Amino acid sequence: MVNDNQEIRVAVFEDNPIMMDAYRSILNGSHGYRCTGSFTSCNNWKNDIEKSAPDVILMDIEMTGINGIKATGLIKQEFPEVKILIQTVFEDDDKIFEALCKGANGYILKNTSPVKMLEAVSDVKNGGVAFTPTVASKVVSLFHQFIAPMVTVVDYQLTAREKEILQLLTEGIPMPRIAERIFLSYHTVRDHVKSVYQKLHVASATEAVAKALRERLV
């Protein structure tokens, strides 16, 4: 449901003049869209954005000077309400991740059709996100890698003792010291630790500590 009685104002940052022309043509040739500014670098981003007052920014990643990802971070700090749609030829996990961290609202490839591109602009303008299918797939794997382990509260069925000792392990206290601290035999502490390893499916203290901290078990 696109708002038809109001044009979406789009600013383009893109250092290739041919691409730039193409974008401007597509935008100004389509009902409901207007290209209010086109810039070949991000060096004057602040001024450019104030002048062009965009709802959505089409941002190239590969630019000389301030690159698109860095610019995204700066712009989002200064103009949080402006939506940013990243465009690039690369579908690189690291770049996608960085862009998402900087607050990008979408990530589309440069071979995206004009129709899809306009859809994406409209989607982000309306508070949605826009990703090409292959990028979306990468986003989900990033989700698994970074978010899922944080929000997922998995219950590993640790006993009170095991939790207590795992907690002390995450403080970096070696097992002999833990034993002294909680008045147990060194052997017993080790047994509990081994039991924790089994329940957590790990094989060392560093792994257990990493898992405990990442998954907020302690």
Add this chain to the structure above:
Amino acid sequence: MVNDNQEIRVAVFEDNPIMMDAYRSILNGSHGYRCTGSFTSCNNWKNDIEKSAPDVILMDIEMTGINGIKATGLIKQEFPEVKILIQTVFEDDDKIFEALCKGANGYILKNTSPVKMLEAVSDVKNGGVAFTPTVASKVVSLFHQFIAPMVTVVDYQLTAREKEILQLLTEGIPMPRIAERIFLSYHTVRDHVKSVYQKLHVASATEAVAKALRERLV
């Protein structure tokens, strides 16, 4: 690029016998796939999975007893290497999101064509993800929510090598393995680790890992 000389072992959890038959036919009738188990509930999931030893599980959400999402969580805890492909008639964002949090590797609708279903199975088997486009939106907003506060406060002046090795330590990899991984002598890795300990003012791997994760140094 599907591995053709090795069948993908698939177990199906589905309480509708007609659907179940359909899945089994599709799987066993397709080159490279084999249905190694079909179960009408998740009440015996542990035993069922041990018996059928699947690479991929086709998991129905709507089941009596233990539902598919809950089962996904349980299974992923016990058999983290098994890939789980959720299937449902509902395209419910919350359900999709929950499933992803539990570690599901994909989410497909029941009206998906057999060809697409097999593709999805093969995708998740190969470490990919398979899901409907609508999931991306939720995933991204969570990304922003959790990534935003990830800001490093203190700079311990670690060198690139030191950061690299600290990063591997936080994955729980022991030093001999790290050395192999990055093609360095075991001694050199240990030297870098020692140097990290000095800079972080810690005295063990667990301490270093805890500090690195807590202060988001990696």
Add this chain to the structure above:
DNA sequence: TATAATATCCTTCAATTGGGGGATTGTCCT
């Protein structure tokens, strides 16, 4: 009452780690 789970203690052996030392090469900066 039997069984399971928890908690406690122990031994042995091999692998890994922590701390100390020393050494060379190359780079960057003054």
Add this chain to the structure above:
DNA sequence: AGGACAATCCCCCAATTGAAGGATATTATA
């Protein structure tokens, strides 16, 4: 040219850890 530092390699020794056994007492639960 000299100094600081990063990166690489090595040795030794003691402490810690991981894996695999075996053992007993208590408690809860079926």
